[in-house]
C-alpha cells in the first residue's frame with residue numbers, strides 16, 4: 341500500500357498560528373475581553389434584580405396602604421370613629437413620641453374587643469422598642485407595636501383633628517435612625533388639608549426620608565419642591 345505524506349502536524353492542538361494564539365487556545369487579549377464581558381453581564385443582572393426587588397417592595401407598600409386605609413374605614417363604620425392617633429384615647433397611659441400616631445392606630449386594630457379585620461401579622465414592628473403598661477389589657481401585648489412599610493419604617497398616621505400637631509416619628513434611613521417631624525399635606529391648589537375629614541397615612545418610601553419623591557400615601561402627594569399651598573379657602577380639599 342502506498343503511503344502519502346500527511347499535514348497532520350499543522351492541525352494538532354497547540355500548533356502555532358500567526359498572531360501568537362494557538363489553534364485550540366485563546367490569546368491573553370481574548371481572555372481579558374471575555375472576562376470583561378462576563379463582568380459587565382453580571383453587573384447588569386445584579387442591577388436588574390435589584391430594580392425588580394425594589395419595584396416589588398413599592399407594590400407591597402401600596403398594597404399595605406390600601407389595606408390599612410380600608411381597615412380604618414371599616415373601623416369607623418363599626419365604632420363611629422377612625423382609629424385614634426393618641427394612646428390615651430384607647431385608655432392606655434404612657435403613650436409618647438415618637439410614633440404614637442401609628443402605635444395608637446395599631447393598638448386600635450388589635451383591640452381584643454374589636455371584631456373587625458386585623459392587619460397581617462408580618463406588618464408589625466417596633467423600631468423604637470417602646471412599651472406601655474396597661475396596653476396588654478387592650479391588645480394582649482405591652483409592646484407599642486407599629487404597622488411598618490416594606491422597608492421596616494413605621495407608617496405615619498395622623499387623624500384630621502391632629503393635622504396642626506402631627507407629632508414626630510422615628511425613621512431609619514441611610515443616615516441611621518432619626519426622629520423627625522411627621523408630615524401632613526395640604527392640597528397645593530386649594531390650601532386645604534388632604535383628607536380633611538378623615539386621616540392621612542403615609543410611608544417615607546425606600547429612602548426612609550419624608551417629603552421626597554418616593555413617599556407613598558393614601559392621597560396624591562404633591563411633587564417635592566412644588567409651590568407652597570395657597571391659604572385655606574374653605575373646608576373642602578378636592579384632593580381625596
Ligand SMILES: [Ca+2]
Nearest residue numbers: 466468470484
Ligand atoms: Ca413602638
Ligand SMILES: [Ca+2]
Nearest residue numbers: 544545549552
Ligand atoms: Ca421618602
